[in-house]
Amino acid sequence: MRDETPLISVVVLTYNSSKTVVETLDSIRDQTYPRIQLVVGDDCSTDNTRDVVQSWISNNASRFEEALLVKTSHNGGVTMNKTNAYKSVRGEWVKGIAADDRLKPQCLERFLYHANETGKKIFSCQLDLFSGSCLDLKKGQDVYDNYFRCICESQDKQLHRLLYDTYFIPGPSLFYSMSLYWEVNGCDTRFSMWEEYSFAYRILKAGYRVTPVYEKLVEYRYEENSLCRINTSNKPRTSYMKYMNDKRLCFWYYQFWRWFFNGHFCDAMDKASDLGRTCFIHRHWDNRFLVAISRFYQLFSPSWYCSKFRKLFKR
Numbered sequence: 001m002r003d004e005t006p007l008i009s010v011v012v013l014t015y016n017s018s019k020t021v022v023e024t025l026d027s028i029r030d031q032t033y034p035r036i037q038l039v040v041g042d043d044c045s046t047d048n049t050r051d052v053v054q055s056w057i058s059n060n061a062s063r064f065e066e067a068l069l070v071k072t073s074h075n076g077g078v079t080m081n082k083t084n085a086y087k088s089v090r091g092e093w094v095k096g097i098a099a100d101d102r103l104k105p106q107c108l109e110r111f112l113y114h115a116n117e118t119g120k121k122i123f124s125c126q127l128d129l130f131s132g133s134c135l136d137l138k139k140g141q142d143v144y145d146n147y148f149r150c151i152c153e154s155q156d157k158q159l160h161r162l163l164y165d166t167y168f169i170p171g172p173s174l175f176y177s178m179s180l181y182w183e184v185n186g187c188d189t190r191f192s193m194w195e196e197y198s199f200a201y202r203i204l205k206a207g208y209r210v211t212p213v214y215e216k217l218v219e220y221r222y223e224e225n226s227l228c229r230i231n232t233s234n235k236p237r238t239s240y241m242k243y244m245n246d247k248r249l250c251f252w253y254y255q256f257w258r259w260f261f262n263g264h265f266c267d268a269m270d271k272a273s274d275l276g277r278t279c280f281i282h283r284h285w286d287n288r289f290l291v292a293i294s295r296f297y298q299l300f301s302p303s304w305y306c307s308k309f310r311k312l313f314k315r
Helices: 021-029 049-063 078-086 107-118 138-151 155-164 178-183 195-205 238-248 250-260 265-282 287-298 302-314
Strands: 008-014 036-042 066-071 093-098 122-130 174-177 211-221
Touching (some): 008 021, 008 107, 021 036, 036 049, 036 078, 049 066, 093 178, 107 122, 107 211, 138 155, 138 211, 174 178
Parallel strands (some): 008 036, 008 093, 036 066, 122 211
């Protein structure tokens, strides 16, 4: 008989998050779902984040089946922090969240309801943006609402958009089974700043569709100085540069080098990083360069023609 209340693990990733992490942890404590394992992964914060988290856990440990702080030995980026934290996950399902976002009270309960109703392994909900400053949230909300409309598409369209478009699947919106996480070997640690993109790529390449949940279950913090946004100056931050290179270039070049040169993934990553930095930082070409060459690549890709023939014969 299927357990109606399986253990759900919530993984919080922190780095210098002392000002916001308590708000995040409170939102997890206040969940309507009873069985929760809390795992906080800290990436060698230089502020007092670890002390804040440890104190909060000491005061709230009785709420959870297990609550622990997992520390990294050195600062390795978001993906390494996530990979390290997930080694301690015991739940059948997992919900990841950054240490400045919040879960709505019924978040876990509603995700599990959809999992039981559909039998699927991975879900993405709508996001409700909020800000601690006076930012106009409408523009940001429109962007994330558009991402969700793409999530409502078929699996093959999701994959195509991930590779050839500006589309991505926001990590804060995801909820999935740990069996699926291990099936696709988790995230790729070569992408230090963009762990959700590498994970979504592996999921879609394995043939799974990310199932949409038409509910706003997560509150996503939207600030002027966040990693995925550029400051008012014209020069992108170093972290932003790496973030964009990971997202928009590396996976397509992996596909290209593997097919054209029969190369290895690490070689492709090196080439993609160098070329991406040149195109995006010095010339500000952004995705136009990627899309143009990807279309050229399709003309010489046997797999692309095979997919077209398969669709033709299915009619």
